[in-house]
Amino acid sequence: MTIRFGLIGCGRVAPRHAQSIQQIHEASLVAVADIKPSRADHFSREYSAAAHYDHRDLLERQDIDAVSVCVPSGLHAQVVLDALEAGKHVLVEKPIALILADADRMIAAAQERGLTLGVVLQNRYNSPMQMLRLAIDEGLLGRLYLGNACVRWYRPQSYYEDDWHGTWAMDGGALMNQSIHHIDALQWFMGPVQTVSAYSATLAHQMEAEDVGVAVLRFASGALATVEGSTLTWPQNLEGSVSIFGEHGSVKVGGTALNRVTLWKVRGQLEQESEILTSQRVDPPSVYGYSHREVIRDFAAALLEGRSPGTPGPEARKSLALVLAIYQSASEGREVKLG
CATH class of the missing domain: 3.40.50.720 (NAD(P)-binding Rossmann-like Domain)
Structure with missing residues (x-):
């Protein structure tokens, strides 16, 4: 069937x-x-x-x-x-x-x-992301302390000159459209977010929404994370990564679309890092990933x-709530609590 x-x-x-x-x-x-x-x-x-x-x-x-x-x-x-x-x-x-x-x-x-x-939320299915999630679930990184999501992508002005990209009614900006995968990954790996503090700006494009935003997240566990998302890194997409730092390990999944392991320092697996960096690397045709x-x-x-x-509606709601809290913090100039 x-x-x-x-x-x-x-x-x-x-x-x-x-x-x-x-x-x-x-x-x-x-x-x-x-x-x-x-x-x-x-x-x-x-x-x-x-x-x-x-x-x-x-x-x-x-x-x-x-x-x-x-x-x-x-x-x-x-x-x-x-x-x-x-x-x-x-x-x-x-x-x-x-x-x-x-x-x-x-x-x-x-x-x-x-x-x-x-x-x-296709990047959750990438092999390096699955490998990191399994390592976290098995406790290989120990207690998680710190995370980072970094999206340094480029979109020309022409990208925003259709009838919906970069508008609040139809799209949102670099955080909602491009960075939501990486923001989603942070909460998928590190658990519920308790508070956010953020700034955003529109610096390089003529558009309603932001082309750059930064945020600090505090998780219910006490861990912290930073977010950087933009579409202004001329002249090309430079990086789309998530880094997780824990008691017994430091891992970065990078490339332009969370498509390769670029750091794997995990207790008990240090000798395997070179093999992991080689095997967990797929070059996708675009930032949409593979x-x-x-x-x-x-x-x-x-x-x-x-x-x-794997990613039902209620699960995807979490990343939407998180991006909206980041927007609220940036707009109101204050820390915003979730949940």
């Missing part, structure tokens, strides 16, 4: 979804939808799927079990709610939504209908096996 997918939104990230769906045995791509007919038609030809110009028409199809939602972030809530109302399981790109009320409506709607809501296929494979398997996917 395979999960029959519809794809809603044929923009920048959508090829990752379409290609991944077609590359795994557990899934097939039946139809695509986009409000721009030229894009829908292009995807239809490229991936041998039916084209629709309104997502509601796609949702009326009886030969679709689940939809992959790749529309602008500000449209996630309405499209996801429409899909759930139509009885479809949903996999939606990050962030789950732009406000917590929308995320809560989406989560509740899925639960009420007995449907699955998954969110694409794990969309694993997200979709897990989501399809979850539906077939009757279990929750």
Whole structure:
């Protein structure tokens, strides 16, 4: 049995979804939808799927079990709610939504209908990230003391000159759009965040939201972490990393998309560091990374096996709440408590 997918939104990230769906045995791509007919038609030809110009028409199809939602972030809530109302399981790109009320409506709607809501946080599935999470779970790093998330990426002004990137209503800035993967990783590795203090600015672009932000996080455990996220590191993407420092180990997963281990100093494994640095290194074609296929494979398997996917709605809500707290702190100039 395979999960029959519809794809809603044929923009920048959508090829990752379409290609991944077609590359795994557990899934097939039946139809695509986009409000721009030229894009829908292009995807239809490229991936041998039916084209629709309104997502509601796609949702009326009886030969679709689940939809992959790749529309602008500000449209996630309405499209996801429409899909759930139509009885479809949903996999939606990050962030789950732009406000917590929308995320809560989406989560509740899925639960009420007995449907699955998954969110694409693909870097959690990267081999170096899985290796670090396992090391933490097994206590190899001991008590965690300090973390760091660093996103030094570049986006030209042209990136923000469409009708949604960099706007508060549809996207957010460098923290919400680009850095959410790395912020998500900090709380995934280190646990619940208690307070945040942050600054943000718009320095290199003409846009509504920020192109640079920094934050200090205090975790419930007492550990601390710093966040740096930007889209102004001319002339190219320089780094997308997460570092974790603990009682018995220091680890950095870096590259441009959390795609390689660049530091592995763990008690009992010091002799293995060179081998780990060599083996845990994959160069992805872009900052989107290489794990969309694993997200979709897990989501399809979850539906077939009757279990929750690796990144369900409630889990993705955590990183949204954290980014929104960072925004609130930066806006109000004060420390913000979570939970």
